[in-house]
Amino acid sequence: MKINFTHKLKILHPFFYVVALCFLSTKAEEDNTDLRFATQPTHQTAVLGSTVVLPCRVIPRDGTVQWTRDGFGLGTIRRLDGFDRYSMIGSNEEGDFSLKISPVTLEDDSEYQCQVSSKKGPKLRSRVARLTVFVPPESPSISPSPEVSATAGVNVTIKCESIGGRPAPELSLRFL
Template identity: 30%
Template sequence: MHSGLCLRVLILAALTVPIRAAQPAQETFTLTVPDGPTSTLSGSSVSLLCQVSPLINAEPLEVRWYRSSNFHSPALLYKDHKIQEASVDPRYRGRVSLTGGLERGNVSLTLERVTVEDRGEYVCQVTSEQWYEKASVFLTVNVTGSEPVLSVAKARGGGGQVNVICSSDGWSPQPTLTWRNKEGTEIRNGREVLNTSDPQGLVSVSSWLLCAPSDSDWLACTVSLSEEVKREGRILPHIYTAPTAVPGVSKEAFIVTLVLLILSLVIICALCSVILCKRRGSMWSSFKKSRNRSDQTELGQRPADQTELGQGPAGKCFILISR
């Protein structure tokens, strides 16, 4: 009987040892986050990944997402099995959630309607009663700038060269500007690039390229954040350096020809004015003649009237009409 009781005690001890040995392993954990930055477009949604390892149920734990310098006003705070609204940064209210699955140890943060101000470092901190761990995730917000505007200016010193200027603004982060010729070959020599930022952190980029118009039929200026996010403009530099006079014609001959052309236009306009005035005069004379004829016709229809032509004092002529 004693041997049977001892055997039962040994069996129970063998069953409970693995459980007690495994329990301390769950009291500590680590966090797994992406190695590089997480990128997204302005106005879209993004998930900042954070995974508890080993895979344990994170529902009883506290999850805090905050900016690197704003611990007490986090973007999201999960505690006591629910998301806490108090003391949360108002800029993130209604735009953040935990959608990874806490029961599987996924404490990733989903951020909606991303703006340029959302970029930067975010800290994922998970806390239990015995342990806590934190890790950082970097968010970059890509903003596509304006179409490149290209123009041409004469280079100092002449020599047939010109400055081709390319500018574009409203980018985030800082873009890459590339010049290419018609063959698609990148042009690196003779170019300068300048980047400036506005108060919102958006970058404007400008570049000057010194070239001879005969080197290429056209030039392309490409401003890009990646192969998928880019804008391009093209220009024909030789159009802006075309000669102003016809080859083989001297400057004096060109001026004389221009003056003669202007005089010819003036004479033609004067002749047209004279012809128009004559036509108006003939039309007025015809109108007066027809009017006089109608008046005479009215006088001829009055038989009782007698008309006499006399000469008054001072040799003035007068008409006597009697009935």
């Protein structure tokens, strides 16, 4: 019996299709971890000397997590060497790698990003979050004194100032 070559392929085609489908399905399950951010950092403000937490939660927990400040990698361990005021807090099991900064200084006024290097896929990067550090100004001073007597029609100069502050303070006078 002589079998036509094209006929032979037609007979084997369904078998190859099933084998190929099983292989591709298994390969896809191995490569696709569906790695994503459950929580990403957002822009925040903090007062000088306070504590701030930038959230980062990755699911499923896979790969190595690192925070960057202005594009510079801060490290991959929870207690960040060389950055004593920085630490990654949260639970490894839950994929929580939030960045805690305490106490906040002017140096921390920067852009931050949470990054994950997955073992099975491309690097995952959160949105960039801007941390703006505010500095309270000194109490305002009024001169010549807080209470000024004036006579109608006579000009009086009153000086009100507040030193420091970020952003610069806005002052206004109110007359009673």
